[in-house]
Amino acid sequence: MLRVDYLAVPGLPVLSFEVVAGECLAVEGPSGSGKTRMLRAIADLDPAGGYVHLDGVERSEMRGPEWRRQVRYASAEPAWWAATGRQHFPRGAKLERLLPALALNDLHLDRPIAELSTGERQRLGLARALVDEPRVLLLDEPTSALDATSAAMAEELIKFQLLAERIVLIVSHDAAQIERLAHARLQLAAGIIPHRAQGPAA
Amino acid sequence: MSAISLTPIDLALAAALLIVNGAISIAFGLRLERSLTIAAVRMVMQLAAVGYVLKFVFAQTSPAWTALVALVMVLAAGIELLQRQERRLRGWLAYGLGNATLLLAGGLATLYAAAIVIGPSPWYAPRYVLPILGMVLGNTLTSVSLALLTLNEGADRERSAIEARLALGATRFQAFSNLLRQSLRTATTPLLNTMAVAGVVTLPGMMAGQILAGSDPGEAAKYQIMIMFVLAGASSLGALAAVLGSVYLITDARHRLRLDRLAQPRKQ
Numbered sequence A: 001m002l003r004v005d006y007l008a009v010p011g012l013p014v015l016s017f018e019v020v021a022g023e024c025l026a027v028e029g030p031s032g033s034g035k036t037r038m039l040r041a042i043a044d045l046d047p048a049g050g051y052v053h054l055d056g057v058e059r060s061e062m063r064g065p066e067w068r069r070q071v072r073y074a075s076a077e078p079a080w081w082a083a084t085g086r087q088h089f090p091r092g093a094k095l096e097r098l099l100p101a102l103a104l105n106d107l108h109l110d111r112p113i114a115e116l117s118t119g120e121r122q123r124l125g126l127a128r129a130l131v132d133e134p135r136v137l138l139l140d141e142p143t144s145a146l147d148a149t150s151a152a153m154a155e156e157l158i159k160f161q162l163l164a165e166r167i168v169l170i171v172s173h174d175a176a177q178i179e180r181l182a183h184a185r186l187q188l189a190a191g192i193i194p195h196r197a198q199g200p201a202a
Numbered sequence B: 001m002s003a004i005s006l007t008p009i010d011l012a013l014a015a016a017l018l019i020v021n022g023a024i025s026i027a028f029g030l031r032l033e034r035s036l037t038i039a040a041v042r043m044v045m046q047l048a049a050v051g052y053v054l055k056f057v058f059a060q061t062s063p064a065w066t067a068l069v070a071l072v073m074v075l076a077a078g079i080e081l082l083q084r085q086e087r088r089l090r091g092w093l094a095y096g097l098g099n100a101t102l103l104l105a106g107g108l109a110t111l112y113a114a115a116i117v118i119g120p121s122p123w124y125a126p127r128y129v130l131p132i133l134g135m136v137l138g139n140t141l142t143s144v145s146l147a148l149l150t151l152n153e154g155a156d157r158e159r160s161a162i163e164a165r166l167a168l169g170a171t172r173f174q175a176f177s178n179l180l181r182q183s184l185r186t187a188t189t190p191l192l193n194t195m196a197v198a199g200v201v202t203l204p205g206m207m208a209g210q211i212l213a214g215s216d217p218g219e220a221a222k223y224q225i226m227i228m229f230v231l232a233g234a235s236s237l238g239a240l241a242a243v244l245g246s247v248y249l250i251t252d253a254r255h256r257l258r259l260d261r262l263a264q265p266r267k268q
Helices: A035-042 A064-070 A106-110 A118-130 A148-163 A175-181 B008-015 B018-027 B033-060 B063-083 B091-118 B126-157 B159-167 B177-197 B205-212 B217-249
Strands: A002-008 A015-019 A024-028 A049-054 A071-074 A136-140 A167-171 A184-187
Touching: A002 A035, A015 A024, A015 A167, A015 A184, A024 A035, A024 A175, A035 A071, A035 A136, A035 A167, A064 A071, A064 B159, A071 A118, A071 B159, A106 A118, A118 A136, A118 A148, A136 A148, A148 A167, A148 A175, A167 A175, B018 B033, B033 B063, B033 B126, B063 B091, B063 B126, B091 B126, B091 B217, B126 B159, B126 B177, B126 B217, B177 B217, B205 B217
Parallel strands: A024 A167, A024 A184, A071 A136, A136 A167
Antiparallel strands: A002 A015, A002 A049
């Protein structure tokens, strides 16, 4: 179970909620309402007050990298640090089931990232986030650049994660998708957040 | 053989060459006359002062005076390092990192060269320690500022790639590994170039100075070779300390990227 108590992200109202294993929480709100900032804070990528417990263990009880291996933030626009997709996966990673589930294959892995389409990069980013099977997935618009067929495949994969007792928080602007995936919703209101020059873009 | 002493008239003759600069500036409307004059006067005063200070310190051969002059040199290099950086750490962190790096690399290299390689008596003889420290600091300054420039600007530019690695569970040094390599390589390039052309395209300043001062060119070459190696060691050590320290300071104990600790670029 993921339990969030008094999470204080700069510019957002203080948040408390919990998500049990195998469930998906949809995070809704207009652009700029802080959805990304909230996910990043839960992954401990930005400083935030309050407590986040995963199965009873608070994030401060383990090192940052260890926490983020279990609580995985996946950006809507995955970033790359090497030339090809394959270099972004751990050596010996089990890809033989994951890649086909996202309509990807070895050719996508070995082509330069720059030559892949936006949608292919997004699916590759999703595969990268899932490959080491983190307990919690913080998915920031995971299908925003995908066509209907690929989006449906990605959704199936997310459902499979839920069947495997993982926890999913999803940001999506697709109401039907939220209807299909989410067990609960969290609404972030617009207008109460002062615009800040600093901090990550939402 | 000893050097021919320069009289004030000799210096005045040399200074006359500045008229060339002034004439060019006026002819092409560069408006550099004022800056040129200030720079020239500053240079003369600084060097004259250094000449007198060194003369005094050499005469004392006291460890305290040597240490004091060395400290002033390190602090001055630290200020210069700060001014060469477009994106630097906020506040005292930048000053602390720069000075710590220069003190570490400059100090170690100078001690090694003076006390172990040359071995004058006493080992802290200012005549050897201070000129070597000066050269070491000058070169380390270049490599450290290049390393920090590459690292800090890279951290800003490649922020999303670094954070992608952090989000996947990388430690701060894993997340910075590409930039670390790139920064160290950039920092080493000027030194490689200097070594490659030393003596062929350029006659290094120290060797030229020794020859002008009446030394045997063979002796001067040996000193220059020794100094090159010391400079190489100091530059690499300085760059390494600077990039490791900088990664440490622009991330936090939770291995988060903290670009908020970098100052905003100065507006030109």
